[in-house]
Amino acid sequence: MLRLYVVFLIGSLVFGCSDLGLSLWEDSESDQANMPSERWYSKQQVQDGSTIFEENCSDCHGPQAGGKAANWKQKLEDGSFPPPPLDGSAHAWHHSRSVLLGVINDGGFAYGGKMPAFKDVLKKEEKLAAIAYFQDFWDDETYHQWEVMSGAR
Numbered sequence: 001m002l003r004l005y006v007v008f009l010i011g012s013l014v015f016g017c018s019d020l021g022l023s024l025w026e027d028s029e030s031d032q033a034n035m036p037s038e039r040w041y042s043k044q045q046v047q048d049g050s051t052i053f054e055e056n057c058s059d060c061h062g063p064q065a066g067g068k069a070a071n072w073k074q075k076l077e078d079g080s081f082p083p084p085p086l087d088g089s090a091h092a093w094h095h096s097r098s099v100l101l102g103v104i105n106d107g108g109f110a111y112g113g114k115m116p117a118f119k120d121v122l123k124k125e126e127k128l129a130a131i132a133y134f135q136d137f138w139d140d141e142t143y144h145q146w147e148v149m150s151g152a153r
């Protein structure tokens, strides 16, 4: 009889706990869906990236990575594309961080593009800071979509 009682007690404790655990977990799940994702970069990287971007990228990609061409989807006369904005309004957010790094390293010459290669021009930290800089213009929804599709891989 005592034994049965103990089993019952332990059982209700376990169930009690897991109930509590489950509801806590559910709460944090629903919060997470509404909360902005935590960004992979620091404020310092964004700050460093702003100088790097101004010195190396904004001539083509525009101030604040907003692009310069009236329509970045419209090919130029020579068949290449104008530099797209990188501020989340074009499609840079379709690419994982390693793909973005690859574009910056290799540029676009191999594909008939005009983006110069920065492999030997900038250090890896500098390229990551430049990415952090333009990603910081992405709103939370764009950043979240990016994380779901590819993200900081």
Ligand code: HEC
Pocket: 053, 056, 057, 058, 059, 060, 061, 080, 081, 082, 083, 084, 086, 090, 091, 092, 093, 095, 100, 103, 104, 107, 108, 109, 112, 113, 114, 115, 116, 118, 130, 131
């Ligand atoms: C001489 C102009 C020029 C400079 C300087 C330049 N880019 Fe580009 N960039 C382009 C062009 C043009 C494209 C489109 C692909 C192509 O034609 O090579 C591009 C494409 C990109 C893309 C891919 C965007 C997408 O939506 O797929 C990224 C990312 C990028 N550049 C980042 C940078 C960064 C970061 C710098 C500075 C370190 C930089 N670029 C400097 C011209 C430039």
